[in-house]
Amino acid sequence: MPLIEVRDLKTYFYTEDGVVRAVDGVDFTIEPEKTLGVVGESGCGKTVAALSVMGLIQIPPGKIETGEILYHRDGKVTELTGLNPKGREYRSIRGNEIAMIFQEPMTSLNPVYTIGNQIMEAIILHQHLKKKEARKKAIEMLHAVGIPVPEQRVDEYPHQLSGGMRQRAMIAMALSCNPSLLIADEPTTALDVTIEAQVLDLMNGLRENFNTAIQFITHDLGVIAQMADDVVIMYLGKIVESATVSEIFHNTKHPYTQGLMNSIPSLATTKKERLIPIKGVVPDPFEIPEGCGFEPRCPQAMEICKTKIPPLKEVASGHLAACWLYE
């Protein structure tokens, strides 16, 4: 039984300049205790898809147009888009059963409260612990994420911590209520590689200890290879390819995914080869192509691609791609 099933999700934003179809008909599932990697470039809708699950879309200008987000727990199914995002039930899920960490830990922590206070807030709210117990739990969590001298750090303010430590504090906060799903939105993008390695290692360890499923959003295919079990590739608000991590890397189907793979230099190649970039740029959100969104940049584009949107269909066992090449 999956943990989260997202079906035909459409999240649009109604701006003064027109409608931005940030997420435009997306289906994916997250299995319990597994990591789903969501890959895409800026503006592809990967963050908006995650915020839709969290019920954090600002309405207006945003609106969940259609679609279902089914959340399975204890044999019950809750349809998240049907809940009032500000209502009691959503609030009891958000931060408790589904938690999120963000890219820039400095801007997502409150600078005027100690990190201990911020972690305790979630614990007191969701787990109904007394202040003293909550503090104990906060120290325990800081210890679990590898912050040295947690008894002392718990009373420090975010500015007193380094970037890596702040991200650890964020993770401690997110995991403090033992969520069944942790959404991590580019959690290591702002960190240096040696710190990134520490945080990724930590997240892998915590996943085992806390039995948490992770939705890992990133643009870095290296991080995906290391973290994810399953991967979805997004482009212009749609999923263009979806498969297990080894299928995605070894049996790449969609021209966009192939393009991404060819355009990154890798440490593990011996020869100095010329990179093969994807031509052109991501189209303007107000001028989305009529057919396949990737058609103007695709080296293998055909006539049909200009007019008809390819459906996401199975091209190999458990491997989906949205491309007319595989019709």
Add this chain to the structure above:
Amino acid sequence: MSSDNILLDVKNLKKYFPVRKGVLRRVVAHVKAVDDVDMYIKEGETLGLVGESGCGKTTTGRTILRLIEPTAGEVRFRSKKLAGQGEEYKEVDVATASRKTLKALRRDMQIIFQDPYSSLNPRMTVGAIVGEPLLVHRVAKGKERENRVRELLGAVGLKPDHMKRYPHEFSGGQRQRIGVARALALDPQLIIADEPVSALDVSIQAQVLNMLEDLQEEFGLTYLFIAHDLSVVKHISDRVAVMYLGKIVELCKTEELFTNPKHPYTEALMSAVPVPDPDYNVERILLEGDVPSPVNPPSGCYFHPRCRYAKDTCKTEAPVYRNLGNEHFVCCHFADSLSLRPVQTG
């Protein structure tokens, strides 16, 4: 050291920023952003400068150009444009050059900045931005200047009619191209590229990297390529310098660095980079803790608190930056005896 084609020779370069405190703004300490850096760049090559945030790589780049006044050291540059009659070049110390010489030198040394959003004036048209160096240095004006701008925009893959547009009308990758065109305007010998692709999406990053390689070939450019992304540095550089807390800890040919690293920090840095291959299952070397503060660096070798090979000597004695032969420079007491792990290639 083969000395014939060395374009830029940096010796003992230092930049200390004072830390002031109290009512009297007394100097209580120094941030040693660049601490005794030695390196040279040969004509036509790309030297990659890699390190984590705060290691001083950007300050090094800017101090070389003297956009930041150095505290001490020499930056010897062989300028072609300053060469007199019959001379191939003139060697100038950028660190002590007069204002007038410095201005002339700017025609030979240019910079590309990291953030293509903040390094272009939003109120100037692209034509004005790219053409400004030509005006400042009185190289071309009027129709001639316009033609040169067209040519430059063509060289970086933009259209001539982009001249009349403003920076906000362009995407990140295109803006970076505008920055490159501006740097090329005066036909420089050396370009310092300070994280030119780190603000760009991967598909665009590859376009800009390829363009930089093409331009290097076309115009015979020499690059100092500053980046934090080891994969990018490996791809573009002929030689690589690894920086840690204001010092270069290792510098050698790219191939050599990745197959035969000699400094434990290089080893850890290479091991930390996520490799885009799910079957890549090499155990990572995780560094403990964070980069120490450059105001109060550790005693002895700056890297010793995080180094898994550290011995007692490392705590007390600072290692000397030395040449192991074959242009392999390293700053570690035990560079000869350690056997470090190279990058595993798959």
